[in-house]
Amino acid sequence: MSSTGYRAPPVQCPTEEQIATISKDLQLNLTTQDVADVKVLLGGVLKSYQRVDELVEPLPETKYPRVPGYRPAAKDNPLNAWYWRCDISGAADGILAGKKVAIKDNVAVSGVPMMNGSKILEGYVPEYDATVVTRILDAGGRIIGKSVCEDLCLSGSSFTCHKGPVHNPHDPTRSAGGSSGGSAALVAAGEVDMAIGGDQGGSIRLPACWCGVVGLKPTYGLVPYTGAIPIEISLDHLGPLARNVADCARLLQAIAGPDGLDSRHMLACPAGACFDEAIAGPGGFDRRQNQRGAYFDQLTADVHTKKVAIVMEGFANAESDVMQKVKDATAALAKSGITVDEVSIPEHADGVHIFQPVIEGAYETMIRGNGNGFGWNGFYSSSLQEALARGYKTHSQDMSATNKYMSVLGEYMRTHYNHIYYAKAQNLRRVLSAAYDEKLKHYDALIMPTIPFVAHKLPAENISFKDYVELAFSNIQNTCCFNLTGHPALTLPVGKSGTLPVGMMIVGRHFDDQGVLNIGLAVEKLLSK
Numbered sequence: 001m002s003s004t005g006y007r008a009p010p011v012q013c014p015t016e017e018q019i020a021t022i023s024k025d026l027q028l029n030l031t032t033q034d035v036a037d038v039k040v041l042l043g044g045v046l047k048s049y050q051r052v053d054e055l056v057e058p059l060p061e062t063k064y065p066r067v068p069g070y071r072p073a074a075k076d077n078p079l080n081a082w083y084w085r086c087d088i089s090g091a092a093d094g095i096l097a098g099k100k101v102a103i104k105d106n107v108a109v110s111g112v113p114m115m116n117g118s119k120i121l122e123g124y125v126p127e128y129d130a131t132v133v134t135r136i137l138d139a140g141g142r143i144i145g146k147s148v149c150e151d152l153c154l155s156g157s158s159f160t161c162h163k164g165p166v167h168n169p170h171d172p173t174r175s176a177g178g179s180s181g182g183s184a185a186l187v188a189a190g191e192v193d194m195a196i197g198g199d200q201g202g203s204i205r206l207p208a209c210w211c212g213v214v215g216l217k218p219t220y221g222l223v224p225y226t227g228a229i230p231i232e233i234s235l236d237h238l239g240p241l242a243r244n245v246a247d248c249a250r251l252l253q254a255i256a257g258p259d260g261l262d263s264r265h266m267l268a269c270p271a272g273a274c275f276d277e278a279i280a281g282p283g284g285f286d287r288r289q290n291q292r293g294a295y296f297d298q299l300t301a302d303v304h305t306k307k308v309a310i311v312m313e314g315f316a317n318a319e320s321d322v323m324q325k326v327k328d329a330t331a332a333l334a335k336s337g338i339t340v341d342e343v344s345i346p347e348h349a350d351g352v353h354i355f356q357p358v359i360e361g362a363y364e365t366m367i368r369g370n371g372n373g374f375g376w377n378g379f380y381s382s383s384l385q386e387a388l389a390r391g392y393k394t395h396s397q398d399m400s401a402t403n404k405y406m407s408v409l410g411e412y413m414r415t416h417y418n419h420i421y422y423a424k425a426q427n428l429r430r431v432l433s434a435a436y437d438e439k440l441k442h443y444d445a446l447i448m449p450t451i452p453f454v455a456h457k458l459p460a461e462n463i464s465f466k467d468y469v470e471l472a473f474s475n476i477q478n479t480c481c482f483n484l485t486g487h488p489a490l491t492l493p494v495g496k497s498g499t500l501p502v503g504m505m506i507v508g509r510h511f512d513d514q515g516v517l518n519i520g521l522a523v524e525k526l527l528s529k
Helices: 016-025 032-054 131-138 181-188 205-211 245-255 275-279 320-335 346-358 360-368 382-398 401-417 420-440 465-472 481-485 513-528
Strands: 082-089 100-104 142-147 171-175 194-198 214-217 238-242 307-311 339-343 445-449 489-497 500-507
Touching: 016 032, 082 181, 100 131, 100 181, 131 142, 131 245, 142 181, 181 194, 181 205, 181 238, 194 245, 205 214, 205 489, 205 500, 214 245, 214 513, 238 245, 245 489, 245 513, 307 320, 320 339, 320 445, 320 489, 320 500, 320 513, 346 360, 346 420, 346 481, 360 401, 360 420, 401 420, 401 465, 420 445, 420 481, 445 513, 489 513, 500 513
Parallel strands: 100 142, 100 194, 307 339, 307 445
Antiparallel strands: 082 142, 194 238, 214 238, 214 489, 445 500, 489 500
């Protein structure tokens, strides 16, 4: 029943004084009459805001019943890898039937608290399921909790979360890697079979490497990001972590493919890689046929006809044990009949430098844009946007040093340099992508260490601001390049240096995630003999 009675306006019309202040701040030079006219005009347009407020916005579906769960006690959470425990069962059967799954705490699970590792968001409860959550449940998976992530996911280590550091299962005095450190630690410790991670600069592959598990950053746009908190739209990825390649492929098969709500899929040949090349690339790979690919069903270790290239620049500053373990793994591939060559890609060394200005977009999207930003088609979580906006106003002082540093950098580059280096770095992504693509015309995959060194010690309580930030971003030199280019990149364990895992990264052509998984399975089988 409609009502014509009083209704509180959703947006208050600004006063003339407020309009005059905005005019001064923006150097618009509005006259007194102009200000009065603007007030009248705004009074009219705000009727549209009133109508939008009255309409009910569509939300992603919550299909399966659940209860909110609980925050586990320390004695039940020895690695501090769980943020929240719950127990949500999905379909009775499917490719994930019988599998226990953890969801990184930047991914929405309806009715379950989500803090994204930060005091900023603590207390927020989403009212929708992320697409990957629904697909896991549809495939028969059982979600048993949310895994700890870094503060706003802005760290490659595991010590910035407001709830404390995630400990490495192989040595609790060391970092588990980040920002999906909780996911990797839970998989490595056997508490779950598989987990969802997010990756903007390496945040699936870094913790998978240091925890000794398998992690895949899929091709950009292959897995819908809908319902996860963005960092930078052109860098955002979601993907699987598991203890073996088969389970990694199994989870990818469940979650991959467009959902109609994520514009990243429409941009899914980033950095200038054209659709025609992705569709009819080397070997006749058909991108259109594999968007909801049968990655597990088609998994094979029979890759003896493949050619792989070791990227020499990926070994810069590598520890000797790391270098040796990766080269031993490639030697095993060569012995099995795969062609293995060494190549140089000088542009790889510039990847981390191109990445630094692009991350300015995180400030505009995550901080100034309150987790959504502007200008992309898809699902915008208005409840998340409101919660983040309130959190930044009340708890900005509680952010980690990494986020404070990024905020200063972003604001300085915005106000003094107009984000022109962000724009130039975005253009340079095409150069970097083309350099890898040129080699991938001749090889099926590129290989290098995931991280050139083993897990570092967790920092002392009195660590300086400078050392804190440097340590948090010290391990991204090889991984961040492929967030820029969108190529699929898999890490898997290839041995240990002492007690600490060493990871090898396999990078493939856009949308040839199947080929990357197949080569990974071959390595896994060869090293298990």
